Structure formats: C-alpha cells, structure tokens
Amino acid sequence: MRILLTGHKGYIGAVAGPLLRSSGHEVIGLDTDLFAGCEFGDAAPDIPEVRKDIRDLTKADLEGFDAVVHLAALSNDPLGNLDADLTYDINHTVRRGRRSMTRPLRSTR
Numbered sequence: 233m234r235i236l237l238t239g240h241k242g243y244i245g246a247v248a249g250p251l252l253r254s255s256g257h258e259v260i261g262l263d264t265d266l267f268a269g270c271e272f273g274d275a276a277p278d279i280p281e282v283r284k285d286i287r288d289l290t291k292a293d294l295e296g297f298d299a300v301v302h303l304a305a306l307s308n309d310p311l312g313n314l315d316a317d318l319t320y321d322i323n324h325t326v327r328r329g330r331r332s333m334t335r336p337l338r339s340t341r
C-alpha cells in the first residue's frame with residue numbers, strides 16, 4: 233500500500249516508518265518538523281516527506297494514498313499547556329474531520 237504517515241518524525245513515527253517500509257509498503261511522511269534540531273540519537277530515517285501542517289491539508293494532498301497512519305499531534309502535557317486552543321485544534325478538530333484532513337476523503341465523488 234501507499235501510506236501517508238503523519239508525524240513520521242516523532243517518537244512513534246520514527247519507528248513506524250521503517251517498520252511499514254520493511255513490510256513492503258511505500259511510505260511518505262508528513263510533519264511540520266516541530267522538533268527540528270533536537271535530535272540526539274541516530275539520524276532520522278530517510279523517508280520521502282512533505283513538510284506541512286495537517287491543518288493545511290487539502291484533498292490533493294491525500295490523493296493516491298491507500299491509507300493514512302495519523303500520528304501528528306502535540307502529544308505531551310507541557311506542550312499542550314503552552315496553548316490549549318492550538319492543541320485542541322491540532323489534536324481534536326482535525327482528527328474529527330471538522331477541518332480539512334479527513335473531510336475531503338469523505339466527500340470524494
């Protein structure tokens with residue numbers, strides 16, 4: 233399958249990407265690279281990627297994919313406490329399809 237892996241640069245995505253690829257899938261990452269420059273371990277896996285905010289995705293960004301593995305999020309409490317509205321927007325509104333990411337998938341005709 234051709235898989236869009238959001239949050240591929242994060243803690244789980246950095247493991248999930250290579251795992252999916254080793255299972256024979258084509259993986260394209262999508263991430264804002266929020267933690268760019270914070271690496272202290274091995275180099276990030278070499279996965280083709282798009283640097284984009286999930287809130288800005290359009291139908292065109294999702295075309296050609298068989299599946300989306302959605303890991304992009306503001307995923308810890310201290311980060312969430314910096315801006316609760318922003319966290320709600322990224323973690324909840326988009327996931328529930330009230331913003332651009334999932335709604336276009338449902339409206340393809």
Ligand SMILES: NC(=O)c1ccc[n+]([C@@H]2O[C@H](COP(=O)([O-])OP(=O)(O)OC[C@H]3O[C@@H](n4cnc5c(N)ncnc54)[C@H](O)[C@@H]3O)[C@@H](O)[C@H]2O)c1
Nearest residue numbers: 239241242243244245263264265266285286303304305307
């Ligand atoms: N790590 C865990 O133990 C754990 C446990 C249970 C659930 N989860 C969930 O799994 C998901 C991934 O967790 P993680 O630990 O890998 O998080 P993480 O913070 O390490 O990675 C999240 C990634 O999402 C990216 N991101 C954030 N906002 C974005 C946006 N608006 N658009 C595009 N990319 C964006 C960040 O740049 C980052 O690379 C989260 O939903 C988290 O709540 C994680």
